[in-house]
Amino acid sequence: MATLSAEQTLQLRTQLHQAVVACNDRCLYRSAKWAAELLNAFAESEQDLDNASDTEPSSPTSEGDPWTNFQFSQESHEARLERREYPKFLMAKSFFDCREFDRCAATLLPSLVPQKPIIRDATNMAAKSKPKRSEPLPGLPQLSQRSLFLALYAKYMAGEKRKEEDSEMILGPTDGAVTLNKELTRISNILDEYLSARGGLQSTHESQGFLEYLYGIVLLKGKNDALAKAWLLKSVNHCPWNWGAWQELADLLNSAEELNEITEHLPQNIMTFMFHIYCSQELFQSTEKVHNEINQISNIFPNSAFLQTQRALLHYHSKEFEEADGLFADLLSRHPYRLDSMDSYSNILYVMPSRPKLAYLASVASTIDKFRPETCCIIGNYYSQCSEHEKAVMYFRRALTLDRQFLSAWTLMGHEYIELKNTQAAIESYRRAVDANRKDYRAWYGLGQGYELLDMHSYALFYFQRAVALQPWDPKMWMAVANSFANCGRLQNAIRSYKRALVAGSYLDNGGAVSFTSSADPLAGSVGGALDPEILYQIALLYERDNSMDEASAYMELTLAQEEGPDEDDLPPGAPLSSAGGGIGITQTTSKARLWLAKWSFVKQDWQRASELANELCQDGVEVEEAKALVRDVRARLEADGHIGG
Incomplete structure (x- = not known):
């Protein structure tokens, strides 16, 4: 977007001023506030505006005082x-x-x-x-x-x-x-x-x-x-x-395709540009194109808190929490009494996690206005991070008492009810969230989690699929889908979903940060870098259930290889490529894979390999008793067969 001329800037200022007056006249105070904030986000000083008025006598708005006559x-x-x-x-x-x-x-x-x-x-x-x-x-x-x-x-x-x-x-x-x-x-x-x-x-x-x-x-x-x-x-x-x-x-609008369909019916002005940025953020379209659009329009409104909030939320949706934290912190320092979207900032601080910053944010918000829904959600998140879930529920309910349309509070309250094992209340909270906003992938995921706790896996699968459709690059979503497929007995679908989780995980650069969720989620925190050993191990177990032992063995070997970091040649067919090296060391998952491979080698009568793996397990200190028993069995077989070293 090209820089506006002095005349165009004056005209835009005049239109925004007119919008503030018109919305205030009709008691649309939120719209008036939004337009007023944008009116004060220009780069030019008031002196620049006066000069523009003096030098553009032919401007269509320059008859009389441009700030009046809108009554x-x-x-x-x-x-x-x-x-x-x-x-x-x-x-x-x-x-x-x-x-x-x-x-x-x-x-x-x-x-x-x-x-x-x-x-x-x-x-x-x-x-x-x-x-x-x-x-x-x-x-x-x-x-x-x-x-x-x-x-x-x-x-x-x-x-x-x-x-x-x-x-x-x-x-x-x-x-x-x-x-x-x-x-x-x-x-x-x-x-x-x-x-x-x-x-x-x-x-x-x-x-x-x-x-x-x-x-x-x-x-x-x-x-x-x-x-x-x-x-x-x-x-x-x-x-x-x-x-x-x-x-x-x-x-x-429920998808980027719907946004593109209505674009030709929208007015050709700067508001359509703003609308496209806002919708892209709401639809989790955190692309380079959208960031470039924000950069362009920020040339006109460099002081816009709205645009900075949209940029921070785009980073939040991309799991780039450090960048989002920096933008929100700067926003809070420049607009210390502005609470809009600060509940999203509290979500970011919750998942980083950063309890001191969250405590400070809760203190600031409470000082400004105790009875804003945003304040209640911030305090609720703080209590949730302190594992005081009853108090967290109380504050989320207070937020909804103040504003039943405050959508994030429904989702957050559902998380707390999951923590409290109140599954029915959690499901109802999530359902209210998706009824009001069908683009809230966290609420769809929460519904799936609730039905999973009730062992209603077909229902859980439906809701997890809705969540993954909204967040296709979140490996945790694909893991949930895969787990539901497995519980429904659809093993091939489960394997494909786990492989999609591997692909999605390769796009995460921050070491396994996933969507804001309840800590009671058994899948949370298990998704890591390019090849996550837990996902590889689950794929191997599914192949074992499907009696595809060669594939199961290959994925167990790949799980074990994550300790040192796999070479490209080690990848089995269908697995995504990853960079060599960068191992994670010995973990409980890799030790379970080592035990499985030791037992499989024993079944195949590969005594040497079985003995090596079992002895490694004894040194790891994980699954030691089973490893010692396996060593004794291997030694007994070798002695019975009269092999050397018996």
């Missing part, structure tokens, strides 16, 4: 309505800020009356783009888009507030899909009638984009993803600076 719409009809409603709008917004949502909605739209708790049929919604109209909607044509949005958004927030109140305790009998936002049907009908009157999805009518955004959210709540995606695309084309709409759109 009313540029469209004449909307501007007249907004001016007429302005005193009432200010009062309604004040009610919203005081969390009097129903009062806010009634102030602007008295026709909103209490509704019946009707559950909308998502199947019919998918079949027809337009639902049935409800009763006439008096007064809507006389209301500006800004006021209508605030009224309906307030009604939506009132429904969400009542839904949380009715849900009561986390994981209780009324928590989850049992309790609904009863305002959705009424809001959907109003928006459908209003937007249909303006031409629907094919409309070319001037729009501010916010009503389309709200309609997309309502359709998402009704599980009508296809129609929601269409309206969200329309929203970001009308109003590209509403970051909330981009986030909702990103939640609907």
Whole structure:
């Protein structure tokens, strides 16, 4: 991306300022905060901006002060309505800020009356783009888009507030899909009638984009993803600076292919660039191309905390924890009161592990705001690292009490329930996580782990396969898939999966760091460098179960060779290449392989080899008793056969 000219920079600043004002007017505070942070991330000083204003008199935004005159719409009809409603709008917004949502909605739209708790049929919604109209909607044509949005958004927030109140305790009998936002049907009908009157999805009518955004959210709540995606695309084309709409759109994309499919329908501006970086991070696409995109856009926004966070998360997904730690630490030093995404930083410190840094982060977050979900997750991770799992669960539940949509807390709470052997609660926590975010591979893996503990291996296999589809370069995922195949009796599939784990392991440069997971996981910590001896040993055992003794012997030899580091010529067919040398020394796994080979040599009557391996085991101090017994058996056979050295 080329460097922007002074005129383009001024125009971009003006658009971001307009976005901050527009989002604040509509009480979309998170989107306003995001745009305001980006507005202050430019490299130029305020003096540069003043100079640009002085030297570009022909700029389309230079008439008057560029930081004002965004109070009313540029469209004449909307501007007249907004001016007429302005005193009432200010009062309604004040009610919203005081969390009097129903009062806010009634102030602007008295026709909103209490509704019946009707559950909308998502199947019919998918079949027809337009639902049935409800009763006439008096007064809507006389209301500006800004006021209508605030009224309906307030009604939506009132429904969400009542839904949380009715849900009561986390994981209780009324928590989850049992309790609904009863305002959705009424809001959907109003928006459908209003937007249909303006031409629907094919409309070319001037729009501010916010009503389309709200309609997309309502359709998402009704599980009508296809129609929601269409309206969200329309929203970001009308109003590209509403970051909330981009986030909702990103939640609907489950693969890089889907991202590529919608690219041609997105506006051609810097927000699409930002969106592509964000989606790539959410889809774990930590490629050189994405890092280059961040570098390019950082030339325009060098002080952007958002971009630095995305870069740190990309390193996190690639298991490059040291780099991610450095970026987050720098972010914390430059923005000491910013808690956004700091729960991810606590995950990184948990797996490194770095308890002092995690304790410091928990102390800082608690000082800033004890009642932020991020703070609760950070403290929960700290207690988990201290093996105080009951306290960790308490803090993760507190995070969800503050915000039931805080997705990482569901996954983290599932990890803690696994530690506490509460399998049913863990499964329910993970299920809530994947219901809200189907791209969370940790939650899919946790579901598989839960069903594995219940010996339901077919179910576990399904969930492990979902996890490995999201994280194909994580060897731990492939090991879990292989273990489930083996437990289901599908030995060849298990062998292929273990070999995929070897290939994935060869891409790990940090000595076996794997995904953030529970320490109760029997596979955690066993995945190492290019050829992991534990994986090789498991492959050999599977070949033995399949009565392929030659292959089993070859993989046992390769397991043993890891003590010194294998030569390329030693690799059996189908095994990935690895660099020679770099042995790991004697381990329990290599000793078990040595014992297996000693016994196999005994069966083949290769007494010399059996004796050598058994004597080595006696020196290793591992499996000593079996090794001594084997030495005695070999000596007895040699003496019985009259061989020399008897």
